[in-house]
Amino acid sequence: MKFRSVFDVIGPVMIGPSSSHTAGAARIGRVARTLFGRQPEWARVHLYGSFAETYKGHSSDVAIIGGLLDYDTFDERIKTSFSEAEKVGMTFEFIPEEEEMDHPNTAKIVIGDSESVMELTGISIGGGKMEVVELNGFPLRLSGNYPALLVVHEDRTGLIASVSNALAKKDVNIAHMEVGRKEKGKMALMVIEVDQLIDQSIIEELKVLPHIIQIATIAD
Template identity: 35%
Template sequence: MSILDVIGPVIVGPSSSHTAGAAKIGKFCHNYLGGLPDSVEFILHGSFGSTYFGHGTDKALVGGILGFDVSDLRIKNSFEIAKELNLKYSFSSDDLGDVHPNTVRVILEKNNSLYKIEAASIGAGEILITEIDGVKVNLSGKSPTLVIINKDEHGSLSSILNIISSTGINVANLSLTRISLILEEATCVIELDDIPEKCLIERLKQSEFVISCRYISKI
């Protein structure tokens, strides 16, 4: 147990759930894209949707999208900074169904491609990523993560894991979801114990079983 587990994270206030958690969700989205989107839409559910303006959730989400950490004082001026960088953003409230009350669906556009991430701020600055581009996941954002779209065929997963294990990196968690029977594709989400070298990412991308590989650095 660390001291942060006792006293909580260092944050730009006022709320660990509505501000710190929101900033982490935005930062996860930033890391997923590997930088800034061209535009972003935030759809807020439950208490996120009803209190986001007064609690600074909106500024925190934009700050995270800009790549700011939860303790970065620039979060308070995230709207102005986003304008300077020509980042387009919008907020709306909606009922997203049977999800945590502090849930947000983030729709990002980059180079005419759309990406969707759904996540919740679950308290004390902690977050839970529940969906990435239509695939259900269960990620905390605390671990280096690989999101791989692979061929849904015999030997695919074992080949991917062999490539990773050959570098000496341990797999912490793994989920595999079939996304298309017609295209024979699946999504493999892998949390790692250590930060992978760039050469590992390149080896995975060159695998005959891998269609795409995206690395998400830990928050």
């Protein structure tokens, strides 16, 4: 594993006690909140491995809820996230699971409201870093270390090239890209991490491409 700076080793500025179990957990929750696009009304958090065993002692539970409230890792409100969630009307439950996962620090977050439900699985990989490994049944790898575009689209020939060309015209460099689909010719997902902040004009240009269903963004 390569580190970009000393802060990748010691972790981010954060509310403790653990970079893996607290900061990483908060970031998983916050990415889920960002992709959902609004404050969820409820959350079910399934915890696996080390998360399931130590989530109360290491404050992984308050960190995940803090993330779902859109708090960053250093936000003091993480400490009181349970009561803050109650203030905004978000209910939640934690479900420790016995199933073994590929990574010991795994959380599956299911959030929703009256309009929709979203399911995200994330892992905390150390130093406050996390990766999203599944979104609504799509396997993927989203690090959260770069600005990112998530493009839900119909599985059509040439669409990946059209999106890539649109980014190239705006001088946006792709750092990492993954594509996945559940079934040939049906719904598919592009995950594109880029080196620059994503301008709204880029999003508007992508939205008008044929067969694009939805676009979400994550800022670095």
